[in-house]
Amino acid sequence: MPPSIHPVDLITALRQKHLTPAIVFLTSRRACDDAMETFDHADLLLPPARQEAIDVALERITVQHPSIAEHPLIPIVRRIGIAAHHAGHLPSWKIAIEELMRQGHLDAVFATTTLAAGVDFPARTVVITQSSIRKSRDFTDLTIGEVQQISGRAGRRGKDHVGFAIVTPSPYIDLAVLTKGLTGQPEAINSQFTISYPMVLNLLKAHPHEQIQGILAKSFAQFQLNQRAELLEQKLDAVHVQMEPFGPRVCTDWITQWHTFDHARRHRHTRHQTHRSESPEISARLPFLTPGRVVGLGKGRGIVLRQYRSKGQKNSMLTLLRPDSAVTECPVTSVKEVYDRTYDCTETPTYPWCSTETFDRLSHQLAELPSHLPVLPILVPLGFEPLPDAIIQSLGDFPCPTCPSRPACQKDFTTASRLRQEQQRHTKSIQALRTSLWHRFQERVEVLQKFGYLTPATQLTIDGEWARLIRIDHSLLITELIRAEAFSGADPSLLAGVLASLAHDDDRPGAFPRISPGLSSLLGQVRKLAESLSPYEDPPLLRADVAALVERWVSDPALTWIGLCRLTTMAEGDIYRLLARTLEFLSQVQALKSTHPGLAESASQAITLIRRGVLEELP
Amino acid sequence: MTTDELEQLLAQQPVALLHRLARGRVHRHFRAGKRRLIELLLQHSSQNRAGLESDLETLIGERHSPLGSGSPHIHRAPAITPKKASPRGAEPESAETAVSLSAWLEGLGVPSPQPFVPDPWQNEALSALNEADVVISVPTGSGKTYVAVEAARRAMEDNRTVIYTSPLKALSNTKYTEFSRIFGPDTVGILTGDRQENGQAPLLIMTTEILRNLLYDAASGEIDVRLDTLGLVILDESQYLADPERGVVWEETIIFCPSQARLLLLSASIGNPQDIADWLTSIRSTVCRLVRHSKRTVPLRAGYLHPNGKLTPLFKTLGIPYGHPSHLHPEAKRLFLEYEEETLPTGRPRR
Numbered sequence: 001m002p003p004s005i006h007p008v009d010l011i012t013a014l015r016q017k018h019l020t021p022a023i024v025f026l027t028s029r030r031a032c033d034d035a036m037e038t039f040d041h042a043d044l045l046l047p048p049a050r051q052e053a054i055d056v057a058l059e060r061i062t063v064q065h066p067s068i069a070e071h072p073l074i075p076i077v078r079r080i081g082i083a084a085h086h087a088g089h090l091p092s093w094k095i096a097i098e099e100l101m102r103q104g105h106l107d108a109v110f111a112t113t114t115l116a117a118g119v120d121f122p123a124r125t126v127v128i129t130q131s132s133i134r135k136s137r138d139f140t141d142l143t144i145g146e147v148q149q150i151s152g153r154a155g156r157r158g159k160d161h162v163g164f165a166i167v168t169p170s171p172y173i174d175l176a177v178l179t180k181g182l183t184g185q186p187e188a189i190n191s192q193f194t195i196s197y198p199m200v201l202n203l204l205k206a207h208p209h210e211q212i213q214g215i216l217a218k219s220f221a222q223f224q225l226n227q228r229a230e231l232l233e234q235k236l237d238a239v240h241v242q243m244e245p246f247g248p249r250v251c252t253d254w255i256t257q258w259h260t261f262d263h264a265r266r267h268r269h270t271r272h273q274t275h276r277s278e279s280p281e282i283s284a285r286l287p288f289l290t291p292g293r294v295v296g297l298g299k300g301r302g303i304v305l306r307q308y309r310s311k312g313q314k315n316s317m318l319t320l321l322r323p324d325s326a327v328t329e330c331p332v333t334s335v336k337e338v339y340d341r342t343y344d345c346t347e348t349p350t351y352p353w354c355s356t357e358t359f360d361r362l363s364h365q366l367a368e369l370p371s372h373l374p375v376l377p378i379l380v381p382l383g384f385e386p387l388p389d390a391i392i393q394s395l396g397d398f399p400c401p402t403c404p405s406r407p408a409c410q411k412d413f414t415t416a417s418r419l420r421q422e423q424q425r426h427t428k429s430i431q432a433l434r435t436s437l438w439h440r441f442q443e444r445v446e447v448l449q450k451f452g453y454l455t456p457a458t459q460l461t462i463d464g465e466w467a468r469l470i471r472i473d474h475s476l477l478i479t480e481l482i483r484a485e486a487f488s489g490a491d492p493s494l495l496a497g498v499l500a501s502l503a504h505d506d507d508r509p510g511a512f513p514r515i516s517p518g519l520s521s522l523l524g525q526v527r528k529l530a531e532s533l534s535p536y537e538d539p540p541l542l543r544a545d546v547a548a549l550v551e552r553w554v555s556d557p558a559l560t561w562i563g564l565c566r567l568t569t570m571a572e573g574d575i576y577r578l579l580a581r582t583l584e585f586l587s588q589v590q591a592l593k594s595t596h597p598g599l600a601e602s603a604s605q606a607i608t609l610i611r612r613g614v615l616e617e618l619p
Numbered sequence: 620m621t622t623d624e625l626e627q628l629l630a631q632q633p634v635a636l637l638h639r640l641a642r643g644r645v646h647r648h649f650r651a652g653k654r655r656l657i658e659l660l661l662q663h664s665s666q667n668r669a670g671l672e673s674d675l676e677t678l679i680g681e682r683h684s685p686l687g688s689g690s691p692h693i694h695r696a697p698a699i700t701p702k703k704a705s706p707r708g709a710e711p712e713s714a715e716t717a718v719s720l721s722a723w724l725e726g727l728g729v730p731s732p733q734p735f736v737p738d739p740w741q742n743e744a745l746s747a748l749n750e751a752d753v754v755i756s757v758p759t760g761s762g763k764t765y766v767a768v769e770a771a772r773r774a775m776e777d778n779r780t781v782i783y784t785s786p787l788k789a790l791s792n793t794k795y796t797e798f799s800r801i802f803g804p805d806t807v808g809i810l811t812g813d814r815q816e817n818g819q820a821p822l823l824i825m826t827t828e829i830l831r832n833l834l835y836d837a838a839s840g841e842i843d844v845r846l847d848t849l850g851l852v853i854l855d856e857s858q859y860l861a862d863p864e865r866g867v868v869w870e871e872t873i874i875f876c877p878s879q880a881r882l883l884l885l886s887a888s889i890g891n892p893q894d895i896a897d898w899l900t901s902i903r904s905t906v907c908r909l910v911r912h913s914k915r916t917v918p919l920r921a922g923y924l925h926p927n928g929k930l931t932p933l934f935k936t937l938g939i940p941y942g943h944p945s946h947l948h949p950e951a952k953r954l955f956l957e958y959e960e961e962t963l964p965t966g967r968p969r970r
Contacts, residue, residue, distance in 0.1 A: 003926070003962050004926055005924060005925075005926040005927075005928070009928055010924070012928075013924060013928050013930060017724060017727075017930060018727050018728075019727075091789060094789070095789075122760055124727075127924070145858070145887070145888070145889065145890075148758070148759075148887075148888060149759060149887060151919060151921075152758055152759025152760055152887070152915075153759065153760075154917075154919055155760065155915065155916075155917030155918070155919060156760075156917065157760055157762065157916050157917055158730065158732070158733075159729055159730070160727075160728075160729065160730070160917050161726045161727065161728055161729075161730055161917070161918075162726050162727070162917060162918050162919070162920055163915075163917045163918070163919050163920070164919070164920050164921070164922055165919055165920070165921045165922070166921070166922040166923070166924050166930070166933075167921065167922070167923050167924070167933055168923070168924040168925075168926070169925075169926065169955060169958050169959075169962075171962050175955055176944065179933070179934075179944040179945070179947065180944045182919075182921055182933075182939050182944075183670070183934075183939055183940055183941050183942060183943060183944045183946075184941075184942070184944065185667065185668075185669060185890055185913075186887075186888045186889050186890045187889075187890045188889070188890035188891035188894070189858060189860060189861035189889050189890065189891060189895075190861055191860070191861070191866065191870065192860075192861060192862060192863050192864075192866035192867060193866070193867050193870050194867050196867070199867075199871070202835045202838075202839065205838075205839040206835070206838035206839040206840070207838075215874065218874045218902040219870050219874060220860065220870050220873075220895070220898050221870065223894070223897075223898040223901065223902075224894070227894070468839075471828075471831075471832060471835075580788075580812075583812065584812045587812060
């Protein structure tokens, strides 16, 4: 059995059950195109009457949008009444398919999920073949809202009694995601409020700095933050109630009082060493007293065989190999010198704590040691911090030892201090939730002041006045480029090329035409600046291929759309979107007429040059 | 259905039906009396309203079908209901039996053309718009456009200008064509990034970004006179508020929308429309009313198509069993398990 149903079989099955027209949602553009290819030789012809109807409708649309006339999919659309519709197509093609679908000429459209969120495009049936979609390089499960957007396309008002959503499996489908999506409630939506540089400039242009906190407080973001803060406030209230029995006692702030007292008491404790521990000098030595180490004792030398702890002894103990193969035990304190000499020692877990060969060898080596050995320099760390005597001495001043409520304090302290920590944590979080937007705004203000768009008194500078008109992504980079006069003297094609590389945020690879040296050096400059700005603004992709492509389109008026498409492996629809985005960026630059007349002129020339062929045909 | 209506409806039902409804929803429901049971069900309905309502309707329908009530033995017997032409039509109504394919496919076809009658929620939204901002959250294809058109018409009859925004240029263009057909080409204008036509018309269609820019320019003193006469701002596809890149534009637009203009937010079904309405109420001078429902105009049925071409219903019930994702049709379940066994490499855990 094939891993998923063959497109031809799918259409046959749908037609048989009268479930057409249908939209088939596939994972990728590629899948849509592949599905269309399988119909090349399919024997699913429409009756001639319907074929003619499609012809007539297509002709009518072609008058408006001549660019679809030569579309390679037209023969299949005409013969079989199916089409593909995805972001890789030109908008005119998508409009044509939507129109054909609306008029009821098509039986099925293969589409990607982007269609679900876009145009009004209903059918009797939707076919779902996947449970996840690609979102920025990664596949994520469809949300309930997305599944309902998709299934929402099923059932045309006034044309169908019922709509059908049909699931057909493909590898890696998760049926649970889809059944949950079909039967569940859509997810709550969350604010995606971000504070951009142009937003800060525009706000400060229209409102004094003091008023802006109030404006930010009006955002849905703050509304949702407040909701969270209110939840925390409820918790805080609950904590307050729990705290009530731990109110003021003999002293008002008994928790802090007890905390200090208890701390000091414990601290004092460490002074009387009742438990076993070494002095700093000894403990610094310990790591060096490993098996094989030569040490000097009060009388003669020895080689360490093992180091151990013994119950009755205050200090760590050593087992030593003494001259004449004697094995003795002694505390580390009796070691007078640690020499800079070690021998290999194969340890064993039982007496004599090393293998017989090692034992023989070590006895031999111990006997042959020279009379003078270098002493190992061991750094002794400064001892413990001297105890804060003030606290120790003031222990006597604490009221606690003789206080009548001492037993109660001692008993309640753990609970009370936990509650108080909770209380402090909540208070802090609430504070943060209430002011985070304002802090983010202030951060942006500081950056803009640093770059000289705002005066220290948060007034717009001359540069700020025009910079606020650039209301697109990467606005800081663009305004900095303009200030660095990177575009001065650049002709329209270079300007368009650079803006295209700033505007394009898709990472689908594409082959590209040769890039001109002028554009290449300009892009290098842009890249350098973008890197230096990266702490303040995410750098753009700055793809050279799209820049070169747009440069060619602008600089060579004889270049046809087909010719442009041949220069790259990008899909038609992507090229179109690239040019449209570039136009958007150019029109923002064009708005700087009054301050940068040369640049604006260059931008408006680029706009005229871009808008030809397919781009002019569409509204 | 409002909560009050639901409460009344529940109160009218026999207690046995309520217990059946409470099964799986309310812990130890058999301990509760009728009043307590209604209370608990209403409490539960806050979690899954749609599921509760659809189950309630199914149960009521079952009770009213002549043979189905009370006697489980007759459940499988063919019952004739006025709605269904086929004698097997009543079968899918029962919760225990899985729906058959033929019943599932029934009702296919084109309804006879009917005169357009606005739905109650559409009227509700329009009348609410007289004194309040309105947020509409309804499933795709319920007829939000009708509300937009009527609201625009009323505002223009008042000599007020109207701005209609959509997130996509393509949608703006479609709406431009559509509105031009309805109101006449002179009354409608369009402003998008690269298209400006009829910019002085009383009904302007634009992308939300353009409106945001207009509002910023107006706020900074470059007053656009038209904002004074602005009577209505319609934001279509408002669920874009949650778009990671562009959502902020919707917030800015709503924050800076002039206070004398009414706001009409049209959105697909979302989980927290009440939050949006509360937010609008909290920041604007007028209150904001929420109009929502989750019932689709054209009912939906879900199916499962096996790669070998076999089609079965996906769920046991005829419609979508809201709130019960596990009510799968046994045949669909079997086929899918078979599919998973064949396609997943052995030894790999199921996703």
